Amino acid sequence: MVLSGSWGREAKVLAIMRRITKTHHTSRIIAVLMIGIFAVAGFAMYQFYKPASTANQRYQESITTVKTTPLATPTETSPSQTVTPTARPSATPETPTPNSTGKPAIIEYSIEIVMRYEGIPEAIFYIPTPDWNISYWGECGDLPGSKAIVNVHSMSWKGGPIQSITFNNTGGEHFILHGGPGHFYLRISGVVCSPIEVTAFRFVSMRAQFIGPMSRTVPFTIPAQEWKIAFEVSGESNDQSKAKFHLTVYREKGSSLVSETIYNKFGEDNIIIPSGWDSYYLKIDSSNCKWKITVNAPP
Numbered sequence: 001m002v003l004s005g006s007w008g009r010e011a012k013v014l015a016i017m018r019r020i021t022k023t024h025h026t027s028r029i030i031a032v033l034m035i036g037i038f039a040v041a042g043f044a045m046y047q048f049y050k051p052a053s054t055a056n057q058r059y060q061e062s063i064t065t066v067k068t069t070p071l072a073t074p075t076e077t078s079p080s081q082t083v084t085p086t087a088r089p090s091a092t093p094e095t096p097t098p099n100s101t102g103k104p105a106i107i108e109y110s111i112e113i114v115m116r117y118e119g120i121p122e123a124i125f126y127i128p129t130p131d132w133n134i135s136y137w138g139e140c141g142d143l144p145g146s147k148a149i150v151n152v153h154s155m156s157w158k159g160g161p162i163q164s165i166t167f168n169n170t171g172g173e174h175f176i177l178h179g180g181p182g183h184f185y186l187r188i189s190g191v192v193c194s195p196i197e198v199t200a201f202r203f204v205s206m207r208a209q210f211i212g213p214m215s216r217t218v219p220f221t222i223p224a225q226e227w228k229i230a231f232e233v234s235g236e237s238n239d240q241s242k243a244k245f246h247l248t249v250y251r252e253k254g255s256s257l258v259s260e261t262i263y264n265k266f267g268e269d270n271i272i273i274p275s276g277w278d279s280y281y282l283k284i285d286s287s288n289c290k291w292k293i294t295v296n297a298p299p
Contacts, residue, residue, distance in 0.1 A: 103211040105218050110204040119196035121188045124155065127180035132200045134177065138193035140169035146191035155183035169193055208295040216283050219252045220295065222276040227297035229282075230270035233263060235289040240266050243289040252279040272299055 117125045119134065140146050146169045151161035167173045169191060180200065188196065203223025210217050233245045243266060249259040258280065261271055266289065276297060284291070 105208060105210050107206070107208040107218070107220055109206050109221075109223070112202045112204055113199060114202060115200040117198045119150070119186045119188070119198045122185055124183055124185045125198060126183050127198075127200045129200045129202050130178060130180050131203060132177050132180055132198065134165060134175045135172065135197040135199065136167040136174075136194065137172050137197075138167060138169040138191075139171055140191055140193040143169060143191055143193075146193075148188065148192045148196070149190040150196060151187040151189075152177065153185050153187060154179070155185070161187070166190075206295070206297045210282065210284075210293045210295075212284060212286055212291045212293075214284060217281050217293075219279045219281045221279045222273075222297045224298040225274070225276045226299055227273050227276050227295065228270055228299035229261075229273065230268070230294045230296070231263070232268045232292045233266050233286075233289050234291070235266060239288045242287070244285070244287045245289055245291055246285040247293070248283045248285075249273060250281055250283065252281055 114129055115127075119125075134150060134152070136148060136150070138148055148167045148169060150165045150167065152163040152165070153160075154162050162179065163175075163177055165175050186196065186198075203221060206220065206223055206227075208217075208220050229247070229249070231245070231247065233243060235243060243264055245263045247261045247263070248257065250256065251258055258275060259271060259273055263269060282293065284293070
């Protein structure tokens with residue numbers, strides 16, 4: 001009877017241990033599955049939100065102030081920095097403005113470079129500023145007429161590229177884009193002879209000078225809320241009574257009128273424009289006088 005009771009108790013203990021072991025084994029399986037699910041989810045989030053891969057992100061530097069002229073030859077500011085952003089793709093200082101016989105426009109911008117990447121195809125990069133620049137230094141001497149095509153895609157827009165840019169393989173070219181901050185990636189086709197560079201930057205200040213006669217200036221970007229237009233009107237003393245100087249300011253998008261000034265005499269004056277953070281151009285209707293206009297933003 002004692003042996004029988006002992007074997008009965010041992011059987012019960014063994015049954016309980018089997019249940020505990022089975023429950024523990026199930027818990028381990030569940031724990032392993034949960035760890036796997038969290039690992040996959042974490043990797044997916046990292047791939048979406050990372051600024052760029054280590055190979056793609058050339059550097060993330062402290063803010064450095066540099067100056068550049070639209071479409072000018074890049075100027076080395078240090079062994080690791082090249083000035084790449086341009087004022088606007090359409091603002092070419094070497095070419096007189098439309099319907100113009102005046103001197104070419106001089107437009108200078110002071111910018112802060114925030115971040116620079118090498119544009120690796122399909123690699124996601126983050127732009128922390130509203131404005132950014134794509135530069136291409138391709139020189140395919142043995143492939144004349146070839147082109148590099150860069151399609152810019154936004155992670156927040158699934159309807160196709162937000163911008164398609166065609167670069168000629170004849171030297172340095174730049175293109176300003178807007179629409180940041182955000183995550184973007186590039187799809188590149190055609191003949192690519194050198195790296196494509198992406199630069200996130202901030203406009204700090206701007207100065208432009210226009211010398212007549214000309215009827216319309218090239219567009220320029222104002223990086224401030226307020227900006228100033230200073231003008232000088234001069235000529236022969238006997239022409240002062242016949243002098244005509246009519247200045248109008250237009251917003252580039254939609255060509256909407258912003259300001260109008262009539263100054264039919266010789267002298268100097270200036271006006272403050274209270275609306276900025278956009279692209280503008282000037283129209284000048286003048287006769288019997290010479291004039292020079294200087295634009296400063298901030299004033």
